[in-house]
Amino acid sequence: MKLQKKLVITYLLIALIPLSIVVLLSYTNMRQALLSEQQISLEAIANLKVKSIQDYFFGISEEIKGYQDNLEIKSSLLTVGSLVAGNGTLAYEQIKGSFDKETQKTKDRRAEIDNIFFVNPSGKITYSSKEGIKGQMIGELFPLFGQFAFERGKEDVYFTDIYVDPRDNNFDFLLSAPIYAADKTFAGVLFFEVNAQKLYSVILSIEGLGQTGEVLLVKRIAAEGQETNEFQAYPYDATGSVVLFLNPLRFAPKAAFKQELRFGDPIGLPAQEAAQGRSGSGVTLDYQGKKVMAVWRYLPEKNWGLVAKINLDELLLPAHRVIEAVLFFTLVAVILIFIISWVLSRTISAPILELAEITKKISQGDLKVKFSEKLTSTRGEIGTLAKGFAVMTANLRELYQNLEKKVKERTKKLEQSETELKKALNDAERLNKLMVGRELDMVKLKEELAKYKNKS
Secondary structure (H helix, E strand, O other), X not given: OOHHHHHHHHHHHHHHHHHHHHHHHHHHHHHHHXXXXXXXXXXXXXXXXHHHHHHHHHHHHHHHHHXXXXXXXXXXXXXHHHOHHHXXXXXXXXXXXXXHHHHHHHHHHOOOEEEEEEEOOOOXXXXXXXXXXXXXXXXXXXXXXXXXXXXXXXXXXXXXXXXXXXXXXXXXXXXXXXXXXXXXXXXXXXXEEEEOHHHHHHHHOOOOOOOXXXXXXXXXXXXXXXXXXXXXXXXXXXXXXXXXXXXXXXXXXXXXXXXXXXXXXXXOHHHHHHHOOOOEEEEEEOOOOOEEEEEEEEEOOOOEEEEEEEEHHHHXXXXXHHHHHHHHHHHHHHHHHHHHHHHHHHHHHXXXXXXXXXXHHHHOOOOOOOOOHHHHOOOOHHHHHHHHHHHHHHHHHHHHHHHHXXXXXXXXXXXXXXXXXXXXXXXXXXXXXXXXXXXXXXXXXXXXXXXXXXHO
16 A cells, blocks of 8 residues: 555544544433433423323312302202202292303303213202203213212212213213212212313423424223223223323324223333333333333323323434534545645655655666755655755765776776786796706707717
8 A cells, every 4th residue: 555545544544533433422412411301301291291180180170169168059959959850840940040050150161061960869860051961860871980970979079081972072071079968968969071172182282392292191991991872981900901092192183092002012111101100201112113202100090191202303303413514514524634634645755755766766776866856855854864865875876986986997907917917927838838848858868868878
């Protein structure tokens, strides 16, 4: 890998590693801050909803208690009840008309009260602000829960579970309370039939819940709801295996009394927790299988669970947008860093590469290589190194030239010496030949002398 590429990669890593850590830590901290903030907000909303529900039931129970404490109203109720057999008489109509005005005032104050009726000790309806039900037995009008509400109403203020009224398909509940005569004897039970829409309006308020948040009420029931005389009622069952949704949902207006979950399902965990009497909060899966931040509360007086939730995607949207912006600027920064690192690496690597090329030529014996003025004028250590190499190369070149000159001179001298030596050798060889010839002549002479002596 070339030096320039190595430098570019090094610069990018040096810049990107801390930048990535900063981005990751920023996102993590922002995510945690958003979750904590939303959890606090949802807890406040859930607690406010619980209080609003409690205040709602307290307010409407105060209405019926007002009837209990009003002597004139109690007297009218008792008189109407005693004259029921004489329905149509002038006395009955006068008293009923007077009492109708009182009940109308109550209904004007609390528009959700559909009907006010009075049941005598035997369970017979002796007065009703609506026509058509007077004279019926309470257990016949409301087969599943009417008699029970009557019995509980003899003791204290009692609220029934919400049920589906087949006459108008509304979600209603009954409120019952005992009425006592002036002598403290039991006179009967007063009933309010209340439309749950006002209660739902309290629950369905989405203020502070963004685009995906909602609040829902749930209750633990048996495996199947009960249906009697067209009334659908789903009483609480402490051992039940089903979680029933009690209110219309923001994105499923017809979910009330139709949407169900079973305990152990992998979704709807906050609803399951609340229906089992637990309170808590956290990131979990809702009934749609979506990840949500949820807070759940239990209302023991109603055996209801309340869940306030908001989708995690919406909750973390600000963090995602910030991260998107940060990633965009990070991309821009990476491009700028790449360009800057490329320029810097080129600035650094170009003289080094040029110096490396010169060094290669020198190592191959080319001492005539030239150092560019740009290279030797480079600032910093690289310029100093280049100047040092230039001086060293010049010295080597001079040294080589001097050495070459001396070699030539020595070679010349050697050649002269060789010529003289060859001449001396030739002379010696000639002398040697001459000496050998004389010796041969002497030997021959000696031989001749010897022969001559022998002859003598």
